[in-house]
Amino acid sequence: MTATDMNAEGLRRDEQLERLRLFGLASPALLLVLVILVIPVGWLFYVSFIGADGTFSMENYERMLKRKSYARIFRTTFEVSLLTTGLCILIGYPLAYFMSQLPTRWANLCLITVLLPFWTSLLVRTYAWLVLLQKRGLVNDWAISLGLWDEPLKLVHNLNGTLIGMVHIMLPFLILPVYGAMRAIDRDYLKAAANLGASPRRAFWTVFFPLSTPGLFAGALMVFVLSLGFFVTPAVLGGGKVIMVSMKIVSNIELFVNWGAASALGVVLLVLTIGVLWIASRFLNFEQMTGGGHG
């Protein structure tokens, strides 16, 4: 053995052993992913291809293509999700901007108020909106007594109610990443922009806004994807007028005990969601969104 080979064999063995140990440490987690993710999704796929007579068939998918009601449901799902995302951006972005300009102590306080709803049950929050928004609810009563409108508005059991409830629940998912991206923007960038001749408005649009977009995209994508599969809020506040895919899945199981049809809907929703993420990934830099930053 020459001097340059000194310990080479042993060191190589150590390297292999270390890799093996790391794999050993990761295996419980891998097993968990297998059990709670891969197997159920595989099962879902399998069931979606089982027809009413218990044999392999495409009838669950054929039905979706034939019946107009399914197309409407998917359109509603995407419309509600898009509207929710848009409203969340309109409300959440300015709020996140406001918070990012506050001293850290006040910003943290605001952050807690934003996060507070997270710690309340989703069901409780949704029913609370039902109470607030109904015909003789708090919102209508106050608005009428303040003279904002004369007749009680239909705020619930329709698209309005669905959107109000969903925006309220989704808002933190938008605010958090946007706020994070904004906090990470070095104030010197804005000083530099001002020094180079940019008015505060120009500095915002040419420097601050572009640097905050990774957070905005991440938040918007999260809201949109979560909205696609939302159930409780549209079910309670939509009053049966806003039917989303998740609600159709439930009715397929509870009313018709048709697991195959429900599974097929689930598969299509899953594929569409993955499609949205895939398209987003073609245009956006996921590394940047997940905090890779802008080094």
Place this chain on the structure above:
Amino acid sequence: MTNQDALPITVRGVTKTYGDVFALDDVSLDVKSGEFLTLLGPSGSGKTTLLMVLAGFTRPDRGSLKFGTDEVIRKPPHLRDVGMVFQNYALFPHMTVAGNVGYPLRLRKVAKAEIAERVERALETVQLGGYGDRRIDQLSGGQKQRVALARSIVFEPRILLMDEPLSALDKKLRDRMQIELRHLHEKLGMTTVYVTHDQREALTMSDRIAVVNFGRIMQLATPQELYEQPENKFVADFIGDSAFLDVTRSGDTLTAAGTALRTSRAIPDAPDLALMMRPERLHLVSDKPGKDKNVFDATVTELVYQGESYLLYAQLGDGTEVAVRGAMRAGTYTGLPQPGGTVKLGLDAADTVLIAHEG
């Protein structure tokens, strides 16, 4: 060379307090047209605050600030038309090099073709010709520094401000950039205010240096004057590694550590004086020194080898620790006295600088 367009800066009575603390305490300062002036001071001295007042990012409590004859103290930063290089460069990460350098021109609605031409010229000025398409994160620290510089001069501001622009660079690059910035200033002739805490940088680059501490300007002078004839103990202490000896005065005779002092320098008119001893002005002398020298007996406490020079620490009769720096040649080091040995330290009358002892 002075630029016809360069503007003088006049600062009068500028005060900025944070609670009870004076960040700037009634500062007045004249920066001549086309001059390279450095604000030098330790951290927290107020030098950066003063620069931020010039740029318009810090609003002082009172005072006047004129660029040329225009009062600008209440002008927002984006209307001041001064270039600035930030300590961390503040290059926009979502724009290319050309995007960054062209940014101030786009804001000024310069025609596209002219922007491209001026951006390339500015990049060539900082020796980054052809780098326009690079992303900011593809640049090294030195290149970022140059891009920041190009961006701050491309719109031909008449005043250029720099906030410790070289502090993030390694020593070799910093030394080279100091000379380059100096040349660039000679070429462009903008009135330049430069902030640093590095005295060597200040001495290397500046036409004049304002030493800042406690929110006040302690001395404003050329590098030579500042080093040779500091006006007060803070400046003497901050510039160079000086030791100070208490001087007793009886009539016309001045004594320090038992030695009657001869000096060819002016003696400040103050009751208490201190003798400033710089390491490179002290030297080891033989038993029979010349006439124009002050000689002190000392005991060597430590000897340090530093390559191009040696550093010898010694204790004088009154207990003061002084340092002596000497150039190194073959055999010098081995001939030096060892710790514990006694030496005689000489200080030429021309190097015997007396400082008013305040406080």
